[in-house]
Amino acid sequence: MEQHLLVFKEVAETNNITLSAKNLHMSQSSISLQIQSLENEYGVRFFDRTNKGVTLTKEGEIFYARIRSILDILTSLKEEMSVRAKDQKRLNQRRLIYLGATLTIGEYILPNIMAYLSKTYPDVDFKVKISNTESIAQDVSEKKMHIALIGGTAPQHKDLKVENFWNDELVVVIPHFHPWASKNSITLAELPNERLVTREEGSGTRKVMEMALKERGFDLNQLNVIMELESIQAIKQVVSAGLGISIISSLTVSSECDRKIFKTLKIQDALVYRPFSILTNTQTTQTKDEHVLINLLHDHELLSDILRKNYNDLEKHASEVRLTHPAVSNRKGQIHGQEQWQ
Template sequence: MIIEQLFQVFKEVAETNNITLSAKHLHMSQPSITLQIQNLESEFGARFFDRTNKGVTLTKEGEIFYSHVRRVLEILKDAREQISNMAKDERRLVNLGATLTIGEIIIPKLLALMSKNHPDVEFKVKIANNDIISQDVLEKKLHIGLIEGMIFQYNDLNVDKFWEDELIVMIPHFHPWESRNTISFEELLSERLVTREEGSGTKKIMETILQEKGLDPVRLNIAMELGSTQEIKQVVAAGLGITVISELAVRNKDDEKLFKIIRFNEGPIHRPFNILTNAHVIQTQKEKAFIKLLHDYEVMDRLINENDLESEKVLEDCQENKGKGPMRQQYC
């Protein structure tokens, strides 16, 4: 496409601020690039570049044109990708992103289940916090993102709830609160708190809840910010603080020996688990099957809430199509 080639030339010059360097990158001659820029300027009746001995810089008109050119080229790229995917109806590699709790607890079981019926599809998984996963879906680096809690930017993103989680307070058994089953939000402010890093869903929802209760999140006595659930558990077990964590992350027998679970007397804190997809990208059939699995409450309930041995039984039932209700051949 001639117009696309012209736009590519313009974009390259705008980003390098150098016609010689652009010619090298595009494997074109300098006169050819200069001529194409002149043709664009003539077509739109505006000067897009100021030319000096040191190179070129965008004019105000050029900056406006540059923003539109980027969008046009991105749209064309998306169109090619979607048409290609529809033609093949296949994308062997699915780039999947998940936040920590989902990645550690749910993803391994989900992928094992998917592999029973779709062994030809490979999943590449990235574990990161909400902010990173959301941005990667927006930038189309990830095909599907699974995050904890809500996000505050919905532009260009489809956000779809697939599960709900409860946040609890986790303390070591030798903590003064060991005999209690509930505490207040106000009491939480007086304790040394071990949290996830900035951008995590758990931390964001806690700050939101405190604000809703009229409490300033700045009052939280955050002793440490750590990047994994296991690190947080080790620090809490050593008595260096307490934490607010997913109830799903404190379920095995070893955890029962080390920790006490306490809830809030103002009521439970629930947060959604959400599916993120880019609003401008069409999912392949395999990606749609994966999303459909996430929405199957019966299967998800068994995978999430039953122990490892029972989860193996879920996989066996799927393999033999013994599941009840909608437990089924499209992904089982």
């Protein structure tokens, strides 16, 4: 139908079938047949034919005015769809890293890593699931994701490969106005003297803390636990209000320490560390993009630098990396092409 309308418009504007045929690279008979087909379809004559050419009838003038609008709309629609098709093609060319993370890593490590990688490799997108260790490990074992980052002890599974990439220190966190603020460390014997705010039973942070204290012969019943919370952010709010102290990851309070909201203390006779690990499936091949992430996690110097920076610093740092290392070094891996999920 659109072809018929284009033919009609051309003939209406040239008033000459021969010239229209030349302009449209069609035969005169084909032009005449398409005009006749339109006239038969609408039951009216659109042109008066003479030896000098053709002219629009009254009905033809009405039809011409309408089809000009219709063709303008179709042209505009084609342009819009063309733009959308190009955008979709560009989106389809973007690569995806789908990974899982436990709470502390997902909230306090991954944001900086993703900000850095997004600025360094702008064609890479992330889809992140933040959940408990068991759920994340199950997804990796079932090949629903290729990489997971967990804190604490990794589940035992024949197809899971576990690689340590960071040792996270658990520290005593106090408000900056606390009487202990002049200290850099405390002893285990001092812990029962303070009200303690902890993560809920079953959390990785809570398990690591209790295991470390037990290994040093400390009786957990001596702890004056006044509150158990399921959120690190909630614990920080309670501690900043002076309602108690906590033992949580040093990473989660680094910015508050910089702003003199919190002070962190070590436990002299019970330094508490927990491993942060990369989980992958031994039966799954990682994409090149995923290898970039894994290489970054194993580069302790680079990772430390990334975790110390805020978002604006990361953007500047990533730009410097692109300028000084246009061909990405082995240290960071490379990203090429589109990879398929296994």
